[in-house]
Amino acid sequence: MTRVCAWCNKILGEKDGTDSRITHGICPACSEAAFEEIENFVVEDFIQRRSYEAKINKAESRIC
Numbered sequence: 001m002t003r004v005c006a007w008c009n010k011i012l013g014e015k016d017g018t019d020s021r022i023t024h025g026i027c028p029a030c031s032e033a034a035f036e037e038i039e040n041f042v043v044e045d046f047i048q049r050r051s052y053e054a055k056i057n058k059a060e061s062r063i064c
């Protein structure tokens with residue numbers, strides 16, 4: 001079994017196994033980059049949600 005990084009396709013090594021399938025993992029460099037990406041995404045998502053809620057609040061106050 002060959003382990004390949006799902007992000008950069010770098011071969012991470014061979015894993016014992018009878019089949020020759022490729023299994024995906026993540027190399028240390030890509031896991032760092034991926035976590036940074038996830039953090040940025042979460043922050044962006046949070047900001048977007050806040051501005052969305054602010055829009056809803058404005059719309060509601062207009063109705064009331």
Ligand SMILES: [Zn+2]
Binds near residue numbers: 006029
């Ligand atoms: Zn990688």
